Amino acid sequence: MVSIHRTDISMTGNLMRSNSQCIIVIKELTKDYYNIRAVDHISFCIRKGEIFGFLGPNGAGKTTTVRMLVGLTRITFGEAFICGYDVVRDYRRVRELIGVVPDASNMYSDLTCMENLIFSAKMYRIPRNKRRNKAEELLKFFGLWKYRNTKFKYLSKGLKRRLTIAASLVHDPKVLFLDEPTTGLDVMGRRALWKKLLILRDNGITIFLTTHNVHEAFQLSDRVAIINKGKIVAIGSPSELQRKFSVREVLEISFYPNDIGPSDLYNFVDGAIRVNRKNDHLEIILQDEIRVLKGLLEFAKKTNHSITMIRLRGADAEDLFIRIIGEENA
Amino acid sequence: MKPGTISWGLLFPIAFTLAFMVRRGGLTPWLAPGMVSLSIFFGSTSMSAMSIVFERRIGSFERLLLYPASYTCVALGKTLSSFFMGILSSLPVLALIFIILKNSIVINPVLLVIALITTTFLSSSFGVLMSFLVKDPSQVMVVFNLIRFPMMFLSDILIPASSMPQALIPIMLLQPLTYITELLRYSITSYYDLVPPTISLIVTIVSSLILIITTGYIIEKQRP
Ligand SMILES: Nc1ncnc2c1ncn2[C@@H]1O[C@H](COP(=O)(O)OP(=O)(O)O)[C@@H](O)[C@H]1O
Numbered sequence: 013m014v015s016i017h018r019t020d021i022s023m024t025g026n027l028m029r030s031n032s033q034c035i036i037v038i039k040e041l042t043k044d045y046y047n048i049r050a051v052d053h054i055s056f057c058i059r060k061g062e063i064f065g066f067l068g069p070n071g072a073g074k075t076t077t078v079r080m081l082v083g084l085t086r087i088t089f090g091e092a093f094i095c096g097y098d099v100v101r102d103y104r105r106v107r108e109l110i111g112v113v114p115d116a117s118n119m120y121s122d123l124t125c126m127e128n129l130i131f132s133a134k135m136y137r138i139p140r141n142k143r144r145n146k147a148e149e150l151l152k153f154f155g156l157w158k159y160r161n162t163k164f165k166y167l168s169k170g171l172k173r174r175l176t177i178a179a180s181l182v183h184d185p186k187v188l189f190l191d192e193p194t195t196g197l198d199v200m201g202r203r204a205l206w207k208k209l210l211i212l213r214d215n216g217i218t219i220f221l222t223t224h225n226v227h228e229a230f231q232l233s234d235r236v237a238i239i240n241k242g243k244i245v246a247i248g249s250p251s252e253l254q255r256k257f258s259v260r261e262v263l264e265i266s267f268y269p270n271d272i273g274p275s276d277l278y279n280f281v282d283g284a285i286r287v288n289r290k291n292d293h294l295e296i297i298l299q300d301e302i303r304v305l306k307g308l309l310e311f312a313k314k315t316n317h318s319i320t321m322i323r324l325r326g327a328d329a330e331d332l333f334i335r336i337i338g339e340e341n342a
Numbered sequence: 343m344k345p346g347t348i349s350w351g352l353l354f355p356i357a358f359t360l361a362f363m364v365r366r367g368g369l370t371p372w373l374a375p376g377m378v379s380l381s382i383f384f385g386s387t388s389m390s391a392m393s394i395v396f397e398r399r400i401g402s403f404e405r406l407l408l409y410p411a412s413y414t415c416v417a418l419g420k421t422l423s424s425f426f427m428g429i430l431s432s433l434p435v436l437a438l439i440f441i442i443l444k445n446s447i448v449i450n451p452v453l454l455v456i457a458l459i460t461t462t463f464l465s466s467s468f469g470v471l472m473s474f475l476v477k478d479p480s481q482v483m484v485v486f487n488l489i490r491f492p493m494m495f496l497s498d499i500l501i502p503a504s505s506m507p508q509a510l511i512p513i514m515l516l517q518p519l520t521y522i523t524e525l526l527r528y529s530i531t532s533y534y535d536l537v538p539p540t541i542s543l544i545v546t547i548v549s550s551l552i553l554i555i556t557t558g559y560i561i562e563k564q565r566p
């Protein structure tokens with residue numbers, strides 16, 4: 013299944029040459045930490061004005077990729093360009109064009125929200141008379157106005173994240189990098205942040221967003237790249253990916269007595285891609301539904317269980333993700 | 343300001359100076375410049391030790407690398423914040439010296455200002471470079487003192503070069519504290535011990551620049 017990434021790369025390769033809409037171009041980017049290959053020859057392009065979701069399980073290489081693009085981690089091999097500038101050679105120019113929100117919010121804890129933003133503005137060499145206006149505008153946009161005089165360390169997690177994003181926007185960057193911006197936020201905080209990101213996108217900012225949350229990647233992004241073990245395994249718009257990797261169906265089943273776990277079924281359902289426990293029932297991602305059904309009936313008979321519910325449904329984004337990255341990772 | 347900065351940077355040099363006032367025939371014009379030099383050196387290096395090592399540990403240092411400035415500029419910025427601490431901790435000692443010795447020393451005010459700026463700059467850039475070589479914040483003061491105290495004894499802060507074993511003179515000439523002290527000595531007492539003031543001034547400026555450029559290089563190479 014992984015072999016599909018070859019075609020995707022040649023597709024993006026063509027895009028790089030023919031499509032001037034690319035604002036970020038990544039070629040064969042690779043990172044080795046001693047003997048660990050964290051990112052393995054990845055190549056793709058990010059189009060101007062899109063939200064690009066970089067989706068992968070923990071440890072896939074998302075943070076390492078972002079850090080190489082923004083110059084915090086040295087590149088082992090390959091190259092990358094942002095707005096045509098080489099991220100290594102022209103690092104100062106690149107930094108004027110990008111805003112970066114790291115995975116941990118790292119503003120100065122003893123400065124207030126306002127002071128933090130003004131400090132950032134100063135570091136981006138925004139003229140003195142414009143700093144306060146810009147800070148005010150961003151505080152208002154992110155709903156932080158009433159916390160303007162609150163020290164960073166006293167903010168809640170969600171507010172800290174918002175201030176960190178605000179600080180990365182003081183110089184009106186063309187590209188915004190967000191490393192797992194919603195991790196650790198509650199549902200409300202996450203939704204609120206999504207809304208803001210969509211507004212930013214509509215204002216013309218290109219957004220590179222990493223996430224391990226499938227729904228986030230598929231709902232928010234214009235295009236998604238899926239990275240696993242340092243390699244890009246799929247890339248495309250959410251609907252393209254759905255089409256390409258469409259899983260026919262998911263079978264939901266429950267037994268009586270309700271004491272069956274996924275591992276009990278493994279020997280019986282070899283036509284399944286994966287079995288999950290979900291609330292009061294089991295969920296089976298199908299490959300060969302007839303073989304699975306036969307296996308389930310055999311299992312019920314052998315173990316003296318009765319089937320109390322059985323239902324087929326279409327696959328959702330999460331099923332798709334599991335299918336793409338392969339079962340051993342999920 | 344963190345406790346380590348206040349105790350080692352501000353209080354230690356004052357305590358040292360006061361200790362000399364009550365013992366060993368008091369604070370002599372020969373000893374006084376060394377006290378200024380100590381306050382600058384301990385003040386600026388304590389500041390860089392506490393702030394840089396700590397910031398690197400909690401991750402806020404990396405933020406600085408996201409701004410459109412060169413690595414040398416980051417090194418320079420860090421040097422400047424230690425610089426102000428160095429100047430700040432020299433002021434009480436300078437005041438004490440002026441009050442006690444005003445009739446027995448000949449201060450050259452213009453040279454003193456130049457000397458304060460250049461020597462504090464050198465000592466800050468030295469502290470900043472060292473701060474990028476220490477990783478663990480809990481060890482930083484121990485490591486710094488393991489370096490600072492030998493430097494203090496291997497300069498002419500406490501013992502005149504003429505009373506030093508001849509073999510130690512080359513070592514004295516290899517480390518910044520000697521030039522810092524000599525330049526301050528000349529600007530406060532119009533007397534020098536080992537190195538003429540023009541040489542001290544040139545060495546001070548050139549070595550600050552070398553240290554800052556080296557620090558910029560280290561910051562770049564230290565990225566994972
Ligand atoms: N500084 C580092 N030194 C050594 N290994 C690292 C370092 N940073 C990340 N790694 C390794 O690189 C791989 C990718 O990590 P990372 O990019 O943080 O993944 P993600 O952000 O997708 O969770 C992991 O195996 C991780 O352990």
Ligand SMILES: [Mg+2]
Pocket residue numbers: 074075076115191192
């Ligand atoms: Mg990560």
